[in-house]
Amino acid sequence: METAEIRRRFLNYFESKGHTVVPSAPLPAIDDPNLLFINAGMVQFVPYFTGQAKAPWNTATSVQKCIRTPDIEEVGKTSRHGTFFQMNGNFSFGDYFKEDAIRHAWELSTDPVEKGGFGLDPERIWATVYLDDDESIDIWHNKIGLPMERIVRRGQEDNLWSMGIPGPCGPCSELYYDRGPAYGPEGGPEVDEDRYLEYWNLVFMQWLRGEGPAKKDYEILGDLPKKNIDTGMGLERMASILQGVDNMYEIDQVRPLIDKTQELTGKRYGQSTSQVAGESHPDDVRFRVVADHVRSSLMLIGDGVVPSNEGRGYVLRRIMRRAIRSVRLLGYEKPVLPELLPIARDLMGQSYPELVDDFERISSYAYAEEESFLRTLKHGTAILDNAVEETKKTGGGTLSGSKAFELHDTYGFPIDLTLEMASEQGLEVDQDGFRELMGEQRRRAKEDAVARKSGHTDLSAFWKLVEKFGKTEWLAYETLRTESKVLAILDKGESVVAAGEGRIVDVVLDSTPFYAESGGQHADAGALVGSGFRGEVLDVQRPVKGLVVHKVRVLEGEIGLDAEVEAEVDPEWRVGARQAHSGTHVVHAALREVLGPSALQSGSFNRPGYLRLDFSWRAKLSGETKSEIEEVSNRAIREDLPVSAQYMTLPEAREWGALALFGETYDETVRVVEIGGPWSRELCGGTHVSHSSQIGSVVVTSESSVGSGQRRVEAVTGIESYRYLARERDLVGQIAGEVGAQKGDVLEKVRSIMQRAKDAERELETMRGKMMGAQAGEYAQQAQQIGAVKVAAVQAPDGTNGGDARKLATQIRGSLPAGEPGVAAVAATSGGKASLVIAVNEAAKAQHVSAQGLVKAALSGRGGGNDEIAQGGGVAAEQAPSLLDAVRAEIGR
Template identity: 80%
Template sequence: METAEIQRRFLKFFESNGHTVVPSAPLPAFEDPNLLFVPAGMVPFVPYFLGQATPDWNRATSVQKCIRTPDIDEVGKTSRHGTFFQMNGNFSFGDYFKEQAIRFAWDLTTGSVESGGLGLDGDRIWATVYLDDDEAIDIWHRQIGLPLDRIVRRGQADNMWSMGIPGPCGPCSELYYDRGPDYGPEGGPEVDEDRYLEFWNLVFMQNIRGGGPAKEGYEVTGDLPKKNIDTGMGMERMAALLQGVDNMYETDQVRPIIDKASQLTGKRYGVSTSHTASESHPDDIRFRVIGDHVRSSLMLIGDGVVPSNEGRGYVLRRLMRRAIRAVRLLGYDKPAMPELLPVAMERMSTAYPELRTDFERISSYAYGEEEAFLQTLKHGTTILDTAVSETKSEGGRTLSGSKAFELHDTYGFPIDLTLEMAEEQGLSVDQEAFRQLMTEQRQRAKADAAARKTGHADLSAYWQILQEQGPTDWKAYETLETESRVIGLLKDGQSIPVAKSGDIVEVVLDRTPFYAESGGQHADAGKLVGPNLFAEVVDVQRPVKKLVVHKVRVLEGDLALGDAVEASVDGEWRLGARQAHSGTHVVHAALREVLGPTALQSGSFNRPGYLRLDFSWRSKLSDETRSEVEEVSNKAVRDDLPVAVKYMTLPEAKDFGAVALFGETYDETVRVVEIGGPWSRELCGGTHVSHSAQIGPLVLTGESSVGSGQRRVEAATGMEAYRYLARERDLVSQIAEEIGAQRGDVLERVRAILQRSKDAERELATLQAKAVSGRAAEFAAAAKQVGAVKVAAVQAPEGTKGGDVRNLATQIRGHLPEGEPGVAAVVATAGGKASIVVAANKAAQAQHVSAAQLVKAALSGKGGGNDEIAQGGGVPADQAPQLLDAVVRAIAA
């Protein structure tokens, strides 16, 4: 049974049993500050479990896309580790509980294929329950008929479920399937979890957990408002069972990627004969890494994540680089993503058709990232070769762990490749030191993650205000002023009764006209005023859904809970923000008109007078293209296009042609902002002008790269655009006056001046070189006898450049007495550093005097060259005399 069919059957079963089918949330966990990605099917439903929001249904079902990243390095080594997976879930919000959840799971799992079930053999199913959950045991045994010897009690680490952070939790019951003696010893899940494969977890969500360890040892602090059900059936595990394969890597959505990689590399997948992935051949592990990571990369980019050096983008970059590295280690050194990613798309688009329609954008990021990484590998190889040469020249046989870590951490050069390439050149790597540095890095990362997780606890004060006072009555679209009441007052995360003059506090109002920062738009500025109060609003955020929080600096008087205040937005600020946000839409539409529909916005920020927009594009925009985008934008402004706002469902918006921007999440009902009708239609919650002419002039001020396959444009709008042009005009006028030219002739005159300057610099350099070389005979005449060798040790004149130093050394050597051993050593300083060139004549070489060895003697083993001529440098400039002394001492020895 193919994976897409399992998905169809699962959703159909629960829909027929009164559940509403809810679409998967995007992989990035935008709504939860504690998470990078959605790690479980229940995450989008957390507010309903906590009672912080009321769902539109009491029963729901979904197939949620998930990403788990803590064990990326273990992918492929075991049958249980993967990054992207799909979690089939059914949920009850205060409706049914244990008995019905267990019955649903059993009926679907063991129901015949002909009747719409999955057809597993009930005699091979085991169940685990929490230690003291006698109720669950009774349901499994008395109602389902499962023998007691196939029901296992397990502790908190295994059968008490939570997200690993403060929040909802509850005892659970897990279903395992016995795959038979080929997979391990009998005895149930506690004996062997390869043979007994977990495929469904039924969580009886009824408690709240506090802080503490992720798995066990934390305190259960209370009960949820209602008893809920959260179940998760692992799609990939069920597919492995129904398709009769050993693990998730061999299912119909992953195995074709592996087969393609096998075809490319000429290596065979399945070298191992064991059913246990942990005993696999290294090549099999690499194939699994490729299958998992290519599919994961496809799904992440599909949901708007782009490769970068931080956060979600770094996880994606790491996955892609591990996959590319694995392909190369299998022997394929050409770009692999153009071969593998289309295979992943074909397999996944049956369930996610948007992957096919958006594949041009997805592939542009993936292929661009691979190109960049191949250059990284090339650069890293050069650095590694240098490190190997230095190690050998010092007589070492082991590459330092710090150098291996630098290659891994700074250049993204995989440690496996470092080990392999060092071994090819006869060196080992200090893996212990490398692992220690990696451990220190992981500890720092864990500390950062732990700091992130405290954010959930920090949100508790906001959730409490929301529960007690209700959502903010948000009037930002309607007015700039409201009569409001203070319903929440916080300082340093703690509720306080009153704020004094000089305090900076967070204020929650029952209603507000302030726009909270979101969708790339900066928060409003303004003030709160009362009978004895004047306070400045410096920031506005929405830390939890439906609650607006104002960061306020009290300038005069006191501010207390319950106070009535007048909240007013700075009108000029809001006007500038509206101009910039509408300008962002205009620039986005202009980019798509000029470059094509794949130039999709991937991020934006705007504040009064300024906007920046990141978009998918793989190359620098030419001056002509920039001018065209700017012209199209300003024509839209000149044409005074109407700006309209419409509300509709998300499917209606997509049918309407509205662009849903990556990095944003949307409710059931969405807000569509259109400028000029179909010319620009975007889902947007920002504030906008009513006609495009109100944007005022729009000037592109910059264009740059912000990652592989991603560009950024910046622009000024309104009065800021006028001021920008005025500054440019004044600058041109000042330059024209300085060089005595008409404004229209400035460019040609400046080019002529620069050319004359370059010509003069070249002429001066030539004269200096001649002057230096002209002294070669003088320097040779001053040579001193050191043993049997005539040595000219020379400090080059100040300003002598690198090539001239080498020429001077060879010219001095040519002036030394012919037939007698002679060496010229020349040092020069530049940029605070000293370098040395040594040239030995034939007679000196015959006496076993080597220029390369003399340079290494001066530079403690560094430098390069041969017996005839060698050079090196990089030491502080004040050590120049010591370099010459070291050469003389080496010759004397």
């Protein structure tokens, strides 16, 4: 049974039982401060389980896309775990409980295929339950008919579920399937969890847990107000069972990626085993990494994540680069994503058709990232050369752990690549130091995760306010001023009854005209004014759905609970905000008109007079293209296009062609903003002008790269665009005055001045070379004979840099008598330090004179190079003469 069919049957079964089918949330965990990515099927339902919000349905079912990245380097080392997986789930919010949850799972698992079930053999199913959960045992044995010998009691760590922090928890019952003696010894899941494969976990969420470790030994505080059901059936696990394959890498949605990689590399998967017991062969690990990470990358980019150097984008970049590197280690040197990504699209497109529709955008990011990384690999030798040279200058033979970590962290170099390249240049790598720095990075990441977890409980105060007062009446579209009542005042999260002059507090009103920051639009500015009180509104946010919170600095008097206030938005601020947000839509439409439909917005920010828009594009925009985008934008403004907003369902909006921001979560009812009809049609909750001419004008101020396949346009609007052009005009005037040219001739004049400067620099360089050549001849004539070798030991003028010293040494060597052993030694001083360069000719090398040996002798073992030319340094400038003496002494030995 194909994986897509397993998914379809699961949803159909629970829909037939009255469950609402809820779409998968996007992989980025936008609404949960604890997580980078959704990592479990129940994450999007957490507010309903915790009581922070009322569930819109009594029962629900979903197939949730999940990413788990606790330690990416471990992926592929076993065949059981991967980065991306899908979790089938059914959920009850105070509706049914244990008996129905168990009955549903048993029925769907064992019903014949022709009746819509999975057709598992009931004689091979085992169940585990929490130690003292006699109720579940009774249901399994007396109502389902499962024999007692196939029901296993397990402890808190295995069969008591919680989120790892204080909150809802409960016992769980896990279903295991016996895959037969070929997979291990008999005896149930307590004996072998490879043979007895867990495929479904039924969580009976009924208690509230207290502080304590994540897995066990925490206190149970009492019962929840409502008993809930949260189940998770691993889709890939079930597919491996129903398809009769060993593991998730063998199923229909993954194995074709391994097969194609075999075809490209000529290597075979699963043909050989490791010499170390319990470990996979390195090539098998690489095959799994490629298959898992390519599929994960497709799903992440599909949900709006783009490669970058921080946060979610950094995780994606690591995943992609690990896949690319693994293919190269298997022997394939060409770009591989154009070969594998379309296969992943076709495999996953049955379940997620949006991947097919959006593949042009997805592939543009992926292919650009691979091109970027391949360039990094290509220039890797040059990157390492500097580090190697610095190491050898100090006489070291080991590349520092900090440098290896920098190569890994900054350039994306896997440590094995650094080890290989350093070894080729005669250096070892401080692997202990590297691992220590990696450990520090992981510890910081864990500390950040703990800090994010505390943010989840911080929201509880806001949810309680929603429960107590209901949603804020939000009137930002209708008015700039409301008569409002103060419902709550919070100081650092704690409720207070009043706040006096100078304090900054969070204020909740029953109604507000203020726009809360969202959708890339900055929050409104303004004031709260009451009897004997005035406060400045610094920020406006929606910490939880339905609640608007104002950060207010008390300027005069005291604000107290139940006070009547006038909430007033600064009208000039709002005008500028509307111009900037509508300007963002106009620039986005202009980009798509000029560059094509694949130039889609991936993020934006706007505030009065300013806008920033990120979009998918793989190349730098030319000056002509930027001018064309600017012109298209301003033509749309001049045409005075109507701007309107309409509400409709999300499917209707998509059918209508409205553009949505990738990775955003939308309600079923959405707001669509149009500018000029279909020319610009986007899902948006921001404030806008009523006609495009009210934007004033758009001036593009910059265009830059913000990651592989992603560009950023910045622009100013309204009065700010006038001020920007005025400053540019004044600057051109000042430059024209300085260079003595008319404004229209400034560019040509500056180019002429720059060219003359370059010509003068080249002439100086030529003269310096001639002078150095003449000096080299004089120094060669002054060479002294030491044994069979002529030695020209020269102290260069103070301030001679390392490059010039090296050039002088080679020129002196070339001026020494041909056919006679000769050595040129140049000591240079610069910046209070002395350096030494030695060049040896072929005749001297034949006498076993080594440049590298002489440098190390003079510098007590430090320095690097080869037998022909070597250099070192780092000693005090006053030691320069003694360096030359040491060279003479070494040659005379």
